Amino acid sequence: MAHVIAKHGETSGDFTKTEGWLDWYDGPTKPTFTLPEGAVDAHCHVFGPGAEFPYAPERKYTPCDASAEQLFALRDHLGFDRNVIVQATCHGADNSALVDALNRSEGRARGVATVRRDVTDQQLAELHAAGVRGVRFNFVKRLVDRVPTDSLEQIVAKIAPLGWHVVIYFEAEDLPELYDFFSSIPTDLVVDHMGRPDVTKDPNGPEFELFLRFMRENANVWTKVSCPERLSVSGPRALDGEQHAYTDVVPFARRVVEEFPDRVLWGTDWPHPNLKDHMPDDGLLVDYIPQIATTPELQRKLLVDNPRRLYWED
Numbered sequence: 372m373a374h375v376i377a378k379h380g381e382t383s384g385d386f387t388k389t390e391g392w393l394d395w396y397d398g399p400t401k402p403t404f405t406l407p408e409g410a411v412d413a414h415c416h417v418f419g420p421g422a423e424f425p426y427a428p429e430r431k432y433t434p435c436d437a438s439a440e441q442l443f444a445l446r447d448h449l450g451f452d453r454n455v456i457v458q459a460t461c462h463g464a465d466n467s468a469l470v471d472a473l474n475r476s477e478g479r480a481r482g483v484a485t486v487r488r489d490v491t492d493q494q495l496a497e498l499h500a501a502g503v504r505g506v507r508f509n510f511v512k513r514l515v516d517r518v519p520t521d522s523l524e525q526i527v528a529k530i531a532p533l534g535w536h537v538v539i540y541f542e543a544e545d546l547p548e549l550y551d552f553f554s555s556i557p558t559d560l561v562v563d564h565m566g567r568p569d570v571t572k573d574p575n576g577p578e579f580e581l582f583l584r585f586m587r588e589n590a591n592v593w594t595k596v597s598c599p600e601r602l603s604v605s606g607p608r609a610l611d612g613e614q615h616a617y618t619d620v621v622p623f624a625r626r627v628v629e630e631f632p633d634r635v636l637w638g639t640d641w642p643h644p645n646l647k648d649h650m651p652d653d654g655l656l657v658d659y660i661p662q663i664a665t666t667p668e669l670q671r672k673l674l675v676d677n678p679r680r681l682y683w684e685d
């Protein structure tokens with residue numbers, strides 16, 4: 372394990388370009404943690420390939436191409452059974468690459484799409500038939516021109532009858548302002564990456580307490596306890612020979628898993644767009660899971676029962 376941490380920790384470069392890391396990255400290690408049978412990687416992406424599925428003109432970054440075949444190979448390598456593929460801003464509201472991946476998955480993937488307020492019932496029905504079960508709204512300011520507060524209510528009214536849920540991505544410093552608005556969303560609501568806490572702050576301090584309060588007061592709110600690699604300051608290096616990577620994120624994620632065991636999801640976030648300091652090893656990310664879900668029961672809920680309930684039970 373140590374050499375893996377060092378290898379990825381010491382490598383640097385710009386991973387966001389099409390010509391990026393896939394050319395030289397020699398792939399994830401095999402995790403030592405054995406995932407429970409039927410485990411779901413509930414946050415991952417497909418990008419392009421750009422020649423076939425062009426990136427959105429309004430995008431804020433151009434990712435590496437990351438195909439459905441590569442994603443499914445990663446799924447098998449890590450020991451997952453299924454994927455939830457999430458639309459990212461670089462594809463805007465053109466869900467073609469996502470739908471293509473869902474169609475190739477033989478029922479082993481569900482999707483979260485991005486739609487505009489003029490989306491028709493027919494278009495939503497087609498997305499549903501392909502396996503889409505949610506819509507994503509991005510409130511991270513570096514990723515969008517405008518936060519989607521206006522369109523959200525109109526879109527929610529259209530997707531609620533389908534039994535879909537809403538996925539929101541925001542940063543912790545914006546929760547106070549958005550708290551009431553998010554609390555008014557009537558469908559199930561999934562928060563990406565625990566609302567991006569600042570992990571240099573106290574996990575028992577006021578900022579993270581507000582997020583926990585948000586989950587306590589709104590029984591429809593779920594969260595992905597994913598992306599330690601985005602939140603971590605200590606990074607992918609072990610702090611000592613015995614500890615696993617991204618240790619500074621563990622107390623945050625573990626608190627959430629233990630207090631809300633039936634409303635948490637986990638995903639790799641492959642292929643890790645917009646990470647410039649290191650390319651995460653997905654095998655190491657899987658080995659992080661038992662740090663935050665410490666019993667077989669918590670692991671089964673996080674990786675199997677919860678995602679299946681949200682994405683595969685109609």
Ligand SMILES: O=C(O)/C=C(\CC(=O)C(=O)O)C(=O)O
Nearest residue numbers: 458459460461514640644645
């Ligand atoms: O993949 C993620 O979860 C995170 C992203 C990209 C993203 O969400 C998007 O483009 O929509 C990020 O933090 O840059």
